[in-house]
Amino acid sequence: MIPAVMPTYARADIVFERGEGVYLYATDGRRYLDFGAGVAVNSLGHAHPHLVGALKAQAEKLWHCSNLYRVAGQEKVARRLIENSFADTVFFCNSGAEAMEGVIKVMRKYHHAAGNPQRNRIIVAEGAFHGRTLATLAAGGQAKHLKGFDPMMEGFDRVAFGNLNELRNAVGPATAGILVEPIQGEGGIRPASMDYLRGLRTVADEFGLLLGFDEVQTGNGRTGKLFAYEWAGITPDVMGTAKGLGGGFPVGAILATAKAASGMTAGTHGSTFGGNPLAMAVVDAVLDLLLADGFLEHVRQMGKLLWDELGKLVDRHPAKIAERRGAGLMLGLKCRMPNADLVKAAMDGGLLLVAAGDNTVRLVPPLIVEPTHIAEAVEVLDRSLAQLAA
Ligand SMILES: *Cc1c(COP(=O)(O)O)cnc(C)c1O
Numbered sequence: 001m002i003p004a005v006m007p008t009y010a011r012a013d014i015v016f017e018r019g020e021g022v023y024l025y026a027t028d029g030r031r032y033l034d035f036g037a038g039v040a041v042n043s044l045g046h047a048h049p050h051l052v053g054a055l056k057a058q059a060e061k062l063w064h065c066s067n068l069y070r071v072a073g074q075e076k077v078a079r080r081l082i083e084n085s086f087a088d089t090v091f092f093c094n095s096g097a098e099a100m101e102g103v104i105k106v107m108r109k110y111h112h113a114a115g116n117p118q119r120n121r122i123i124v125a126e127g128a129f130h131g132r133t134l135a136t137l138a139a140g141g142q143a144k145h146l147k148g149f150d151p152m153m154e155g156f157d158r159v160a161f162g163n164l165n166e167l168r169n170a171v172g173p174a175t176a177g178i179l180v181e182p183i184q185g186e187g188g189i190r191p192a193s194m195d196y197l198r199g200l201r202t203v204a205d206e207f208g209l210l211l212g213f214d215e216v217q218t219g220n221g222r223t224g225k226l227f228a229y230e231w232a233g234i235t236p237d238v239m240g241t242a243k244g245l246g247g248g249f250p251v252g253a254i255l256a257t258a259k260a261a262s263g264m265t266a267g268t269h270g271s272t273f274g275g276n277p278l279a280m281a282v283v284d285a286v287l288d289l290l291l292a293d294g295f296l297e298h299v300r301q302m303g304k305l306l307w308d309e310l311g312k313l314v315d316r317h318p319a320k321i322a323e324r325r326g327a328g329l330m331l332g333l334k335c336r337m338p339n340a341d342l343v344k345a346a347m348d349g350g351l352l353l354v355a356a357g358d359n360t361v362r363l364v365p366p367l368i369v370e371p372t373h374i375a376e377a378v379e380v381l382d383r384s385l386a387q388l389a390a
Contacts (some may be wrong), residue, residue: 012347014026016032019042019047021366022034022046022365022366023046033377034366035351035353035364036352036354037364037366039243039364042247042248043367044286044289045366050285051247051248055278058278061277064273065277073279073284074092074275077283082255086235087256090253090255090256091253091264091269092252092271093253094250096131096217096243098271098274100139100179101133101135101136103179103214103238106238106256107176107177107179107238108155109263109264110260110261110263111176118173119176120176123171123177124139124141124156124179125160125179127357127358128140128161128181128214129142129181129187129357130216134149137149138152161184161187164200164203168203171203175207177210177237178203178209178210179212179213179214180214181213181215182218182229183217185362186357187357188332188334188356189331189332189362190325191326197232197234201234211237212238213238213239215241219245222367226290237257238254238261239255239256241255247285249279251275298367303329306363312378313385314333317385320342320385321336326363329364329369331362332362333361333363334359335361338359342361342381343361346380346381346384351377363377
């Protein structure tokens with residue numbers, strides 16, 4: 001018999017009933033230190049009073065009115081995102097895949113509106129993940145995600161992640177743009193080098209392509225900058241973000257320059273729920289905290305501390321951990337034993353982690369994490385690694 005909830009996930013047998021800060025409380029009474037943060041979503045931890053207050057206040061006034069009317073919250077949040085990014089304009093949606101689907105549409109439409117409809121192909125990277133809709137699955141190109149869902153959507157050309165020569169050679173008369181994650185998340189916390197990101201900008205400019213970034217996971221303070229592209233000192237033309245943007249409220253956004261969005265006129269794109277007043281009230285509150293003086297500096301400091309501690313773990317358990325990688329509070333341990341075993345052992349020890357591709361375990365704690373939490377997590381990891389077979 002099929003479960004009532006369609007069994008598309010291999011779920012851990014835990015039910016959480018409450019969260020507070022970096023801790024989650026399960027129905028069996030156990031407390032867990034949450035270094036998975038709902039897959040890099042609960043950027044401000046659980047039940048943050050500022051977010052709860054914003055959601056409650058908005059809930060008393062207006063939940064939804066559709067995009068047939070102006071939405072004050074969208075105008076405010078869009079202005080704040082624009083002031084703090086490369087973007088001139090923002091489209092709100094409800095998830096990461098939807099944001100990336102929109103990024104793909106913006107890229108194609110730009111060339112169509114510029115009189116070059118033949119330029120409709122996008123260069124993407126091996127190991128990428130852009131979501132589970134049909135277009136984003138095709139962009140990600142992971143065989144395990146695509147199996148059984150043929151025909152695959154056309155329009156993507158794949159190159160090795162990090163190889164500029166290969167990328168340059170893939171550019172042709174039908175190329176519309178380039179789409180990459182500054183750090184591949186689901187692919188296993190694989191950071192692009194700064195030179196690679198700058199090189200992508202150069203190639204895009206040279207061939208008149210749009211440079212698109214997927215900052216669904218890297219965005220919203222996760223790497224210690226509001227957006228990860230800032231580390232490279234370049235800007236994309238269009239970008240999708242989601243995960244941490246709503247701190248747990250489902251919301252995504254497409255950010256674009258005026259030029260990139262020049263084809264996105266009335267009627268070209270839409271979403272019934274996208275950017276509804278509830279979502280916008282929460283994002284506004286998330287931005288209050290992310291943009292507060294010293295907050296991103298705190299993320300960088302905690303990231304450095306965790307990075308250093310992970311280095312010691314790698315040294316202590318060389319037969320089980322190959323390396324640490326990532327940036328800010330988006331860190332990964334590349335395992336030599338099955339990553340799922342470490343996730344399981346840590347969970348038994350009261351620490352939540354997330355597995356990723358390339359046999360990696362992700363550490364993506366809430367950005368409000370403090371040194372005591374990092375020490376607690378590292379202790380559980382150390383104990384888990386010691387008890388696991390190599
Ligand atoms: C999670 C993720 C997505 C998909 O987001 P959903 O909200 O699950 O649709 C897309 N791109 C990246 C880089 C992600 O990490």
